[in-house]
Each structure stands twice: as C-alpha cells, then as structure tokens.
Amino acid sequence: VDTEFGRKTKIDQTSCNTDYSCLEGDCPSFVTVELPEEGAPKTLREIPVPPEVGDPDPAVWTGTHNLFMAGVGGTGIVTVNQVLGMAALRAGLHVEGLDQTGLSQKAGPVTSHLRLSDQKTRSGSSAPSNRISPATADCVLAFDLLTAADAKYAGFGSSDRTITVASTSQTPTGDMVYDPAVRYPDEDKLLERLDVSARELTAIDGLAAATALFGSTAAANFLLVGAAYQAGGLPVPARFIEEALEINGVAVESNKAAFHWGRVAVADRAAFLAATSSAAVPQRSDTVVPAHLFTGSTLGGATLELAERRAANLVAFQGDRVAARYIALVQQAWDAERELGGRTEFSEAVAAGLHKLTAYKDEYEVARMLTDQAFLDAAAGEVPGAGKLTYKLHPPVLKAMGRKSKIGFGPRSHVALKTLAKAKFLRGTAFDPFGYAKVRRLERQLLAHYETTVAGLIADLSADTYDTATLIAATPDLVRGYEDVKLRNVTVYLQRLAELGVDTSTITIATTPERS
Known part of the structure; x- marks a missing residue:
C-alpha cells in the first residue's frame, strides 16, 4: 500500500494463505494474534443494512x-x-x-x-x-x-x-x-x-x-x-x-x-x-505537527506538507532537536530554490530523503512503534476476537550470537519495550548498547554524508544543476529494508550516487561478521 512514507507491505487477512513465510525475514513489523478456540466473532462488525432501491430495467438481450x-x-x-x-x-x-x-x-x-x-x-x-x-x-x-x-x-x-x-x-x-x-x-x-x-x-x-x-x-x-x-x-x-x-x-x-x-x-x-467513506483511524503519537518548530519558516506548498508530517515523526523518533535540525536543512533547500523561480522538486526531495536517513528503524524506534497505542488498537481491530498479541522480532544482538530465526515476545514484554522506547536519548551516544552494530554505524554514516552532500548541492544550485541535484537528493529512497536486505540496498544506493558524480569514499560498509 502507498503511505506517506512510501510503499509498505500489508497483509490482507482475507486472502492470506497462512503459510507464515512473512515471519521468516528480519522485518520487525509483524505480530501474531491468538484467537480463542471458541466464541470468537465471525466478523469485525455488524452487517450494515442497505437502503431499499428500486428494481432496474430488465436487461435487454436476444436469446x-x-x-x-x-x-x-x-x-x-x-x-x-x-x-x-x-x-x-x-x-x-x-x-x-x-x-x-x-x-x-x-x-x-x-x-x-x-x-x-x-x-x-x-x-x-x-x-x-x-x-x-x-x-x-x-x-x-x-x-x-x-x-x-x-x-x-x-x-x-x-x-x-x-x-x-x-x-x-x-x-x-x-x-x-x-x-x-x-x-x-x-x-x-x-x-x-x-x-x-x-x-x-x-x-x-x-x-x-x-x-x-x-x-x-x-x-x-x-x-x-x-x-x-x-x-x-x-x-x-x-x-x-x-x-x-x-x-x-x-x-x-x-x-x-x-x-x-x-x-x-x-x-x-x-x-x-x-x-x-473511510472510518476515522486512531491517531498515532508521531502525527502531531510541532508548530513551534516552524515559527519563522517560509516553507510552502508540497514541501511544507512533507516537512510537517516528517518533522512530527522525528519529534517522536528523537525529539525537538533532531526535528529542528531537519527543518533547518529543508529550509535552506527551499531558500536556494526561491532564487531560481517557482520549482519545488529539489526541496521536496530533500524533505523526503533527509527524513528517510534520519529516522532509521533501530531498536528504540521499533519499540516505540510497536507500543504505540494506535498500532495496538489497529492490530486488535484487524481480527475479530483478537486476544494475546505476540511481537515477532529478530534482534540483531541475538542474530550476532547465532540465532537464525525470530522469537516471540508476548504481552509481558510490552513494559520492557516501552522502557526501551523511552531510552532513545541514548541513541548515537557512547552509551548506546546498539550503536556499535555495523548497520547502526552505517546508518549514522549515511545521514552525515547526506547532510554534507545536500549542503554542497544547495551552495551550487543553479538552473543548470537543478535536475541533477534533485535526483541526488531523492536517491535515499533506494535505502530500504532491514539488516542484510538494507546492506544490499545501501550498495545499490552508493552505486547510484557514484553514477550521479557524488563522492562516497567516506562511507564504509563493514564486511566482517559481528561478534557479541
């Protein structure tokens, strides 16, 4: 399905063949819901009664x-x-x-x-x-x-x-x-x-x-x-x-x-x-626009819409400081564009690309998303009679120790996950226990490199460089997936940047196995 943050995968509960192969990958977005053996409702809601309508004219046919x-x-x-x-x-x-x-x-x-x-x-x-x-x-x-x-x-x-x-x-x-x-x-x-x-x-x-x-x-x-x-x-x-x-x-x-x-x-x-018409969905905690961070901003149009939604997500991801840093760079891209006319593709690409590399799905962010009340309500609403919810996770630390498959974290893990989500202030510091993993180190490199690259694009932005600058700014969309899948996509991302003339020598992808 297409979402605000790009295309995502969603299981259609009606047509799912229940082979559970979706649980085999590294993606932490899957949960299982247990149903009672008896007494579960067959439908999520009462069947609505349609209004009466008249019979149509008989179909015209000859034989x-x-x-x-x-x-x-x-x-x-x-x-x-x-x-x-x-x-x-x-x-x-x-x-x-x-x-x-x-x-x-x-x-x-x-x-x-x-x-x-x-x-x-x-x-x-x-x-x-x-x-x-x-x-x-x-x-x-x-x-x-x-x-x-x-x-x-x-x-x-x-x-x-x-x-x-x-x-x-x-x-x-x-x-x-x-x-x-x-x-x-x-x-x-x-x-x-x-x-x-x-x-x-x-x-x-x-x-x-x-x-x-x-x-x-x-x-x-x-x-x-x-x-x-x-x-x-x-x-x-x-x-x-x-x-x-x-x-x-x-x-x-x-x-x-x-x-x-x-x-x-x-x-x-x-x-x-x-x-x-679509029913109202529970509001996630990362959708409230931080209006105070946009005071003095001159962003407008599609760029403002993109930046507001993503800044809201970044506040939940890490806090006002990271969101403010994000808005500042998008504003610089916007200001540079204004000197060239009315186009906004470059600042839109920066708004999307910078957010993608900033809000990476590490342990803290996964814990936050899985314990968001709107997510829990939505998960319960997917299945009639929903009972025990189990998170299916494959923590990198366990993977590094040789664990090859996901393990289930039941309802008792909810408190631990909430605590982990609140520990996001450790992200990127010397006290971050997850920050030394090769994927986490790489994610920080990618963000720093992108910020430096965009700053250079802004400084040199002209009518002649605009289209190429927009392509470069939009390239982070190639960075998808988790763990090994993400590493493979980063290789594709770096190759694409090189094709566009961007120096990527400061980014190193570790190839040695991690040790616990």
Missing part, C-alpha cells in the same frame, strides 16, 4: 447473454461464475461456462466466461460455445483493473452493447512486490481502455468499500455483481442470485448484503459513498 469476468487467482472469480451460473439455472436459463485459470493459483490472471440462453433459443440451435468471442460481451466484471485492461482481455467488450463494472482497487503484481520502483499504472488510463469497449462503465473501489462496510475484503466481488445487476448487466432476477448465494453457503449474509450494497452504488451513489 444469448454473454458475461465476461477478469481478475486474479485466489480472489474468488471462479466462485462468482459458479454462483451466477447456479442463479441462471434456477431462473430457468441454459448455462455454458468456462474458467480459464491456466497455472494461476494465487495472484495470476484468471478469466471466466458465462453464456446464458433461454430454453427456446437452446432448443432451436446447436449448443453454443462456452467461450465468449471478442467484442460480444453484454456485461464485463473487471474484478482486477490491471487484468481486465490488458490487451488480451479489454477487447471482449463492445461500445454498443457492453455494461462494464470495474473495481479500481489496486492489487500489486509480483514485480511491484519485489521492486518498490515499479509503480501501479495510472488508474484513469486503465479505465479509459475499458471505457473504449463499453456502452456504460461503472467504477467502484471494491476492496475499500467492502472493508468499510464489513471489516474485510471477502465480500468485495459481490459488490460488483450487485452494481452490474442494478446497471442492467445481468438478466437473472435478484431473488435467484440470493438463492444461489444461500446454496453456496459461504458468508451468506455478508455476500447478500454486499450484493444489495452494490445495487445501492448504482441507484443511490451518494448513500453508497456515505456508507463506505
């Missing part, structure tokens, strides 16, 4: 109705096809279906074809193919926008007949997961590809809406089904779709409610948006 679905493996596309097929059978229609999963088991492209015909048409002709031909779909359900907009699948619709309902939820590809530099394509351009082959297009952020309504993404698909029905894209009466959901027997009430809320999305958009 055969073609429905094309596109999504990714593991998200229930095949199940939707089966449910709609069952609904059509109960409505007295003839059904031909095809699921094309290929080798997809999880996250790969999956398409489903569903052809419906009345018995009169069926009895008077040869059996139709169960595969829809290009440009013949009467309805397209784009459960995954990226898949549906692919050239191989976008052509199944037609501008003179197709009703398309698309989810705008961004499901990352494998390349996006493994390479943070790979960005999700522009949403508007993807929708344009579908709109070209559609008579009518409805877009819904299915995952976000389902989460807002039900506390999970499990029912997201039937939001789209409901929208397609209300838009006139499905020739099967609503009662038969509900009967098919009951026959399917999985999360019946949630899926039926999602179907009705999908209808509301088309019939009463304002009511739908009001019901699915």
Whole structure:
C-alpha cells in the first residue's frame, strides 16, 4: 500500500494463505494474534443494512447473454461464475461456462466466461460455445483493473452493447512486490481502455468499500455483481442470485448484503459513498505537527506538507532537536530554490530523503512503534476476537550470537519495550548498547554524508544543476529494508550516487561478521 512514507507491505487477512513465510525475514513489523478456540466473532462488525432501491430495467438481450469476468487467482472469480451460473439455472436459463485459470493459483490472471440462453433459443440451435468471442460481451466484471485492461482481455467488450463494472482497487503484481520502483499504472488510463469497449462503465473501489462496510475484503466481488445487476448487466432476477448465494453457503449474509450494497452504488451513489467513506483511524503519537518548530519558516506548498508530517515523526523518533535540525536543512533547500523561480522538486526531495536517513528503524524506534497505542488498537481491530498479541522480532544482538530465526515476545514484554522506547536519548551516544552494530554505524554514516552532500548541492544550485541535484537528493529512497536486505540496498544506493558524480569514499560498509 502507498503511505506517506512510501510503499509498505500489508497483509490482507482475507486472502492470506497462512503459510507464515512473512515471519521468516528480519522485518520487525509483524505480530501474531491468538484467537480463542471458541466464541470468537465471525466478523469485525455488524452487517450494515442497505437502503431499499428500486428494481432496474430488465436487461435487454436476444436469446444469448454473454458475461465476461477478469481478475486474479485466489480472489474468488471462479466462485462468482459458479454462483451466477447456479442463479441462471434456477431462473430457468441454459448455462455454458468456462474458467480459464491456466497455472494461476494465487495472484495470476484468471478469466471466466458465462453464456446464458433461454430454453427456446437452446432448443432451436446447436449448443453454443462456452467461450465468449471478442467484442460480444453484454456485461464485463473487471474484478482486477490491471487484468481486465490488458490487451488480451479489454477487447471482449463492445461500445454498443457492453455494461462494464470495474473495481479500481489496486492489487500489486509480483514485480511491484519485489521492486518498490515499479509503480501501479495510472488508474484513469486503465479505465479509459475499458471505457473504449463499453456502452456504460461503472467504477467502484471494491476492496475499500467492502472493508468499510464489513471489516474485510471477502465480500468485495459481490459488490460488483450487485452494481452490474442494478446497471442492467445481468438478466437473472435478484431473488435467484440470493438463492444461489444461500446454496453456496459461504458468508451468506455478508455476500447478500454486499450484493444489495452494490445495487445501492448504482441507484443511490451518494448513500453508497456515505456508507463506505473511510472510518476515522486512531491517531498515532508521531502525527502531531510541532508548530513551534516552524515559527519563522517560509516553507510552502508540497514541501511544507512533507516537512510537517516528517518533522512530527522525528519529534517522536528523537525529539525537538533532531526535528529542528531537519527543518533547518529543508529550509535552506527551499531558500536556494526561491532564487531560481517557482520549482519545488529539489526541496521536496530533500524533505523526503533527509527524513528517510534520519529516522532509521533501530531498536528504540521499533519499540516505540510497536507500543504505540494506535498500532495496538489497529492490530486488535484487524481480527475479530483478537486476544494475546505476540511481537515477532529478530534482534540483531541475538542474530550476532547465532540465532537464525525470530522469537516471540508476548504481552509481558510490552513494559520492557516501552522502557526501551523511552531510552532513545541514548541513541548515537557512547552509551548506546546498539550503536556499535555495523548497520547502526552505517546508518549514522549515511545521514552525515547526506547532510554534507545536500549542503554542497544547495551552495551550487543553479538552473543548470537543478535536475541533477534533485535526483541526488531523492536517491535515499533506494535505502530500504532491514539488516542484510538494507546492506544490499545501501550498495545499490552508493552505486547510484557514484553514477550521479557524488563522492562516497567516506562511507564504509563493514564486511566482517559481528561478534557479541
């Protein structure tokens, strides 16, 4: 997911395959939550009752109705096809279906074809193919926008007949997961590809809406089904779709409610948006802008927004002194820019890059983040009936002693972690017990080098050097991960700086093993 501080990884509790491989790395951001063996609620909240909406005009079709679905493996596309097929059978229609999963088991492209015909048409002709031909779909359900907009699948619709309902939820590809530099394509351009082959297009952020309504993404698909029905894209009466959901027997009430809320999305958009607007989230302790530190500052625009949020984080990270030092350097970058005109890319890059290298995730910061009450509340809210919370950590000191896997720190460790977080005043001093680790020494080197480099860029900033200076200032975005992963990324970072003409000889990456 994209956050204020860049792209982060979040587990979708609904689609997680629970192999727990995420716990094997060095990243300290994972916790486990134990559930009671009996009595845990099945949902995070009561199922909301949708407002009543009128029936849509009957879908116009002559003999055969073609429905094309596109999504990714593991998200229930095949199940939707089966449910709609069952609904059509109960409505007295003839059904031909095809699921094309290929080798997809999880996250790969999956398409489903569903052809419906009345018995009169069926009895008077040869059996139709169960595969829809290009440009013949009467309805397209784009459960995954990226898949549906692919050239191989976008052509199944037609501008003179197709009703398309698309989810705008961004499901990352494998390349996006493994390479943070790979960005999700522009949403508007993807929708344009579908709109070209559609008579009518409805877009819904299915995952976000389902989460807002039900506390999970499990029912997201039937939001789209409901929208397609209300838009006139499905020739099967609503009662038969509900009967098919009951026959399917999985999360019946949630899926039926999602179907009705999908209808509301088309019939009463304002009511739908009001019901699915993001709920207020607990405020973290590192989000309060330190206004007193910006007294006299002339920062403005996007640079000010970036600096305020990051200064707030730095106050929680170490205190006012570090935050003030940060603001001062960003202000210098801003002042240098003002002499060149109205561009702000350089100061924005400094605001982001300086923060990234300043607020490194050491033991004190990890302890602070894990014991922040907003985090604890959010963790409890992710799972219905959440009980004992266990931190899964792999402290570098234990790793240096030969410990190869994470260990669990239960509720009793909370007090110790709170105490550790308060000991942040030791960070970077001679009394810092963690400061002698090679990664911590390197992190301090990177910050000092960046501050010196940016000071030089500011001194020499001109119209000719501006673009290169901005690239250099933004390079810290390459520094990601923890421990060994971070060391590898630092090597890439230094190589990139060298390519941009920056001297990195003062930075040394220790290669000898650490000893306890």
